[in-house]
Amino acid sequence: MIHEIAEIDVTPGSEEAFEAAVAAAAPHFRAAKGCRSLKLHRSIEMPSRYRLVVEWDSVDDHIVSFRESDGFQQWRALASPHFAAAPRVEHVSKVLDAF
Amino acid sequence: MIHEIAEIDVTPGSEEAFEAAVAAAAPHFRAAKGCRSLKLHRSIEMPSRYRLVVEWDSVDDHIVSFRESDGFQQWRALASPHFAAAPRVEHVSKVLDAF
Numbered sequence: 639m640i641h642e643i644a645e646i647d648v649t650p651g652s653e654e655a656f657e658a659a660v661a662a663a664a665p666h667f668r669a670a671k672g673c674r675s676l677k678l679h680r681s682i683e684m685p686s687r688y689r690l691v692v693e694w695d696s697v698d699d700h701i702v703s704f705r706e707s708d709g710f711q712q713w714r715a716l717a718s719p720h721f722a723a724a725p726r727v728e729h730v731s732k733v734l735d736a737f
Numbered sequence: 738m739i740h741e742i743a744e745i746d747v748t749p750g751s752e753e754a755f756e757a758a759v760a761a762a763a764p765h766f767r768a769a770k771g772c773r774s775l776k777l778h779r780s781i782e783m784p785s786r787y788r789l790v791v792e793w794d795s796v797d798d799h800i801v802s803f804r805e806s807d808g809f810q811q812w813r814a815l816a817s818p819h820f821a822a823a824p825r826v827e828h829v830s831k832v833l834d835a836f
Contacts, residue, residue: 640781643788657832664835675836679829682739682796689742689829697781730778730788733756736763737774 639674640731642700644690647722653686656720660690663716666709667692672699686722697729738773739830741799743789746821752785755819759789762815765808766791771798785821796828 648656660678667676672695681687694700704710747755759777766775771794780786793799803809 641778660833661835664833668836676833677831677835678833679740680832682828682830684827688832728783729781731781732776733779733787734759734763734775734777736760736776737767 640694640697640729642690642692642694643728643730644692645726645728646688646690646717647684648686648688648720649722650686652720653680656688656717659716659720660688663713666712667704670699670704670707670709672696672703690725700729739793739796739828741789741791741793742827742829743791744825744827745787745789745816746783747785747787747819748821749785751819752779755787755816758815758819762812765811766803769798769803769806769808771795771802789824799828 646656657678657680660676664676667673674693674695675691676693677691679689679691681689692700694704745755756777756779759775763775766772773792773794775792776790778788778790780788791799793803
């Protein structure tokens with residue numbers, strides 16, 4: 639189990655439309671192999687910056703299976719019109735869950 | 738309820754010591770006003786990069802109450818010897834919890 643963290647800057651003024659696009663795209667993630675959860679966080683200091691946090695069984699479930707799927711095309715069609723820049727994507731694994 | 742996300746690059750080779758330092762410092766967070774959870778994530782692409790994710794009742798609980806506390810000094814004393822650079826700290830609020 640790993641998390642994808644995609645840091646996404648959207649065009650200022652398109653925040654509401656972007657949030658709606660992510661909600662509309664969520665079923666494409668839910669249907670994807672190995673996809674366990676999807677959350678969207680918005681920066682308080684930089685309100686046009688979001689972090690999409692997606693839990694996957696493995697990195698390959700994200701960067702191979704999902705990226706080659708029709709669901710990925712649907713997600714990008716919905717969300718990318720609001721991108722101010724290419725998302726910065728990283729994968730992390732949890733090493734401590736203190737409390 | 739908000740999340741602090743601190744992106745921390747540690748000196749290569751000090752990963753194990755840094756993880757132990759965060760575990761040792763966790764009680765100082767647990768004791769802090771408004772602190773609800775603490776998790777540490779390690780980057781898969783950049784293994785010397787971590788994200789400390791701390792849940793607080795408010796931004797002020799983090800940047801006012803905690804940063805002025807003795808617990809913050811204890812945390813920094815434990816962790817900062819491993820920092821390769823100053824942590825990049827941001828606060829986010831969850832706007833979507835799709836599934």
